[in-house]
Structure formats: structure tokens, C-alpha cells
Amino acid sequence: MVNTLPKPGIKTPSKETVLTPRFYTTDFEKAANLDLSCQDTELQAMLAEMRADYNRHHFVRDEAFEQSWEHIEGEARQAFIDYLERSCISEFSGFLLFKELSRKLKNRSPLLAEMFQLMARDEARHAGFLNKAMGDFKLSLDLATVTKTRTYTFFPIEWVLYTVYLSEKIGYWRYIIIYRHLEKHPENQFYPIFRYFESWCQDENRHGDIFKALLRSQPQLWKTWKAKLWSRFFLLSVFATHTMTVHERSGFYKTLGLDATEFDRQVVYNTNETAGRAFPVMLDTEHPQFFPRLQRCAAYNLQIAEIERSSQPKFIKLMRKLPLITAIIWNLLLLYLIKPIDAEALRETVR
Ligand SMILES: [Fe+2]
Ligand SMILES: [Fe+2]
Numbered sequence: 350m351v352n353t354l355p356k357p358g359i360k361t362p363s364k365e366t367v368l369t370p371r372f373y374t375t376d377f378e379k380a381a382n383l384d385l386s387c388q389d390t391e392l393q394a395m396l397a398e399m400r401a402d403y404n405r406h407h408f409v410r411d412e413a414f415e416q417s418w419e420h421i422e423g424e425a426r427q428a429f430i431d432y433l434e435r436s437c438i439s440e441f442s443g444f445l446l447f448k449e450l451s452r453k454l455k456n457r458s459p460l461l462a463e464m465f466q467l468m469a470r471d472e473a474r475h476a477g478f479l480n481k482a483m484g485d486f487k488l489s490l491d492l493a494t495v496t497k498t499r500t501y502t503f504f505p506i507e508w509v510l511y512t513v514y515l516s517e518k519i520g521y522w523r524y525i526i527i528y529r530h531l532e533k534h535p536e537n538q539f540y541p542i543f544r545y546f547e548s549w550c551q552d553e554n555r556h557g558d559i560f561k562a563l564l565r566s567q568p569q570l571w572k573t574w575k576a577k578l579w580s581r582f583f584l585l586s587v588f589a590t591h592t593m594t595v596h597e598r599s600g601f602y603k604t605l606g607l608d609a610t611e612f613d614r615q616v617v618y619n620t621n622e623t624a625g626r627a628f629p630v631m632l633d634t635e636h637p638q639f640f641p642r643l644q645r646c647a648a649y650n651l652q653i654a655e656i657e658r659s660s661q662p663k664f665i666k667l668m669r670k671l672p673l674i675t676a677i678i679w680n681l682l683l684l685y686l687i688k689p690i691d692a693e694a695l696r697e698t699v700r
Contacts, residue, residue, distance in 0.1 A: 373442065383567065385460065403551070429540070432598060443468070482540070510563050519616060528543060581632065588620070589646055589681060591617060592643045595609050617634060630691060649680075653670050
């Protein structure tokens with residue numbers, strides 16, 4: 350039985366919603382049987398890079414952390430803690446999935462098993478570093494309990510390849526855009542963790558490249574019409590989730606001197622461009638309706654959150670939320686139907 354009473358200083362994880370980072374499990378048997386032969390050279394090169402462990406000494410807290418953070422107060426404090434928690438959970442979710450994959454593939458696919466073990470090593474560092482940052486705010490997540498109490502979503506290995514690829518690449522862009530912004534505006538650097546983002550995001554970039562090689566080793570994941578439909582679906586769901594969460598946390602981006610809408614636009618635009626190197630299609634982010642519709646979804650989502658916070662009876666809340674949920678689904682459907690860009694054709698021309 351898991352103890353539900355939080356200990357002092359241990360943060361109860363925020364309620365799970367459609368937007369909170371999820372924990373995944375997959376078909377390990379199918380993962381073990383993946384034929385990786387056509388990407389073998391790439392994967393061997395990446396394995397060597399992962400073994401080299403360039404960030405071995407990076408995640409060490411320096412003296413800049415050794416001070417009181419009580420001056421970060423009120424909404425800014427809450428917004429930052431939420432940011433740290435969400436980031437920590439999503440890094441930790443990556444750790445658990447990679448660790449499990451590595452364990453299950455150990456005797457079946459040694460190359461993959463080692464790759465996943467090394468990626469789990471990185472994600473554990475990332476999650477640990479974030480959790481120590483939460484400690485500076487006198488809170489920390491009890492990750493062992495989180496592991497036991499969260500629900501695990503089953504994803505077929507194909508979906509894992511699409512979604513983890515995207516989450517690594519979107520992670521890269523989120524970290525690097527914040528880092529570059531703070532390089533230009535050091536006055537907004539209110540806490541030292543952001544200084545670590547440059548090398549940190551290189552880890553995510555490497556993980557993304559490994560997933561790209563895995564994806565490209567499976568022709569059915571990019572050669573078929575089905576693959577195109579799935580790619581569109583996953584691109585859109587990752588972008589919609591990003592847009593909605595960034596707008597929910599606009600307060601945090603404001604403390605960094607970033608405009609949430611502009612930050613989100615940059616992250617989505619760049620991740621989509623990057624994804625064109627692995628996926629058969631990219632979304633048409635320059636379509637005049639693309640960002641306006643995504644932003645409309647974020648605005649409806651904020652209204653839903655507002656209703657959630659009210660003390661009205663559940664049924665009334667549901668009635669008020671229903672038209673907003675419908676509007677979000679409708680906008681997402683219209684976004685999905687925007688003609689995508691054929692990345693395979695683009696690749697041919699570049700060659
Ligand atoms: Fe990470
Ligand atoms: Fe990663």
C-alpha cells in the first residue's frame with residue numbers, strides 16, 4: 350500500500366490531466382525483433398558518442414546555487430516550481446521507459462539495450478538535477494512513489510519511436526531557445542539552472558538522433574501512406590500539447606522575459622523543421638490558419654482550466670466545458686486537414 354500522506358518537503362505530484370507528461374510502456378518483444386541492419390553504421394557511431402559521455406561532468410551544482418531563493422515569491426515561485434516539476438516528471442518518464450527497454454532487451458538486442466541504458470543514464474541525471482533544484486524551493490518529488498502510483502500508457506513500439514523522437518527534439522528546442530534568450534538577456538536569469546541548458550540540450554539532440562536512426566531503419570514508418578497519416582497525427586498532438594501547456598504557464602515565461610506565444614511559435618516551427626529529417630511529412634506551419642488555430646485551442650484550454658477551478662457542481666462544470674472541448678477538437682481536426690509538406694520529396698530535391 351502506498352502511503353498517501355506526503356512527508357514534509359515532499360511535493361505531492363500535481364493532478365494528472367491530458368496535458369501532464371505520461372509514463373509509457375510498450376511491446377518489448379516487438380522492440381527486440383526490430384531489424385536495424387540498414388541503419389547499423391549510424392547506430393554504431395551514435396553508440397560510440399553515447400559511450401564517450403560528453404556531459405559526464407556537466408551536471409554538478411556550482412556555488413551559484415548556494416544561496417537562499419526565498420526572494421522568488423508568489424506567482425513567480427509557483428510558476429517556476431510547476432515548470433521544474435513538469436520537466437522533472439517528463440525527464441523521469443524517459444528514464445523509466447529507457448531503463449525498462451534496456452532491461453528487457455539485454456539478452457536479445459545488445460546494441461539497443463546498451464543504447465537505452467546510456468540514454469536512461471542521461472535522463473536520470475536530468476531528472477535528478479531538476480529534483481535538486483526543487484529542493485532549493487524546499488520541495489522535492491518522491492520519484493519512487495511516482496513510479497508506483499502513476500498510470501502507465503501502453504504504446505506500440507512504432508508510436509514510441511514517433512513520440513519519443515518528437516519529445517527529444519522538442520525538448521532540445523525548448524532548452525536551447527531559453528538558453529539563447531538568456532544569453533542575450535542575463536538580467537532575466539533568476540536561477541542558475543538555465544546556464545546548464547546548452548550542454549543539456551545536446552543530450553536531448555543526441556537522443557533524438559538515435560530515435561531518428563531507429564525510425565529510418567523501419568521503412569514502414571516513413572514509406573507508406575499510413576506512416577504519413579500517423580506522422581501528421583503525432584506532430585499535431587505534440588504541438589497542440591506544447592501550445593496549450595506553454596499558454597497555461599505564460600507566467601513562468603514572463604519571468605524569463607519571454608512572450609509565451611512567441612516562444613511556443615519558435616519551438617513548434619523549429620521542431621517541425623527538424624522533424625522533416627526523420628518523418629515523411631512536416632506540417633505546414635506557414636499556413637495562415639496554422640498558429641491562429643493552435644492558439645485558439647490554447648485559449649479554450651485556459652477557459653476550461655478556469656471552469657475547473659470554480660466551485661460549481663460537477664455537472665454544471667461539464668456542461669460549460671463541453672462546447673469548449675468540442676471547439677478544441679474541431680480546431681484540431683481542421684489543423685489535421687491542412688495539407689502537409691512532403692518531406693521525402695524535399696529530401697530527394699536536396700540530394
Ligand atoms: Fe532529458
Ligand atoms: Fe532525452
